[in-house]
Amino acid sequence: MTAQISEQLIFEGQKVPLLTNPLNNYFSLGGRDPGFESTSTALWRGYVGTWEILNDRMYLVALNGTLKSGEDADLESVFPGFAHRVFAHWFSGTLRIPQGKRLEYVHMGYSSTYERDVLLTLQNGVVVKQEIRHNGVGDEDAPEGYSIGGMTTRPSRKANHGDDQ
């Protein structure tokens, strides 16, 4: 499995990479999965969600991706009637936000390690604990921030339809 494109989190006023997929929990609890199309080996889940921590509560505020039907996915593809903001009350667990230089690159999932991880523990969508885990000190020339090494992209069905026209 290729290293995966991260989710996005608006946290303390900044947009940062989020190495947790809170929508997985929603789907595993029986939430409606509209069927996302994976167009890249670096995005097997087929979407990128933008989340926000606001007043210690986690919200999904944007969703970008492609559905198997070829249509663009947005928040209402999963949460009809909620076009702008969805309270993630289904999520209990830990969010991982990497910080600092990369210590080790692993071309699989979110397995690469970084100097620090901000770990937010949530209970039913509400932040109950925040801690920083120090994983080590990166080399001087080590890259800063989350990145992935490579991917293979496939044209989406929508693009294919476009080609046919």
Add this chain to the structure above:
Amino acid sequence: MIWLWLYLGLGLVFGLGVYVQNARRPKSDMSQLLASMRGAQSRTDQILEKVLAPALGSILIVTAWPAVIWFIYKERRNEKREAKRRSDAVFRVRPEDLIGQTTIAEVEASSFVKDPLNAVPDLPFGHLNAAWTDFVSKRPADAVLWSFACDWTSEWGTQFSRRGYVWVLGDALSPWMLTQDDAMEDVHD
């Protein structure tokens, strides 16, 4: 010397047993498929496959039959363990997981989700209301509602802490609905 002949004799009997068992076993679809894909074999390959490999195998079985028995025993034990692991990995609610009997009205009254920004529907289980209504609609006749909680290990070895509701009718505990499915693992995944 007689012990050596006895040892080899036992190996011969064991080898014959293995041969007969293999000859009786129907060829798998996969081996037939591979044979059809392979096409015509050269004479050398034919000699290797039909003569040399069976000869070496026979010698190994006759001379090292205790090791072969141990290997077969280990393989069968691993197969049984793997079958049990796969069976255990299929999630099901067990009688010991049940917590308490409840009702639809009680559950719905306690499952509304509040949000100051109104980013959740005013329905039982909020954004998961459709999963709840689907679960309620699948109630078997005369079944009663129970809550449950358990730890469960997936086929990939990940442990989850699970909670939810299940319809109980006699010994049957199904269908079920999850309200919590938390992975109990390190966040480096």
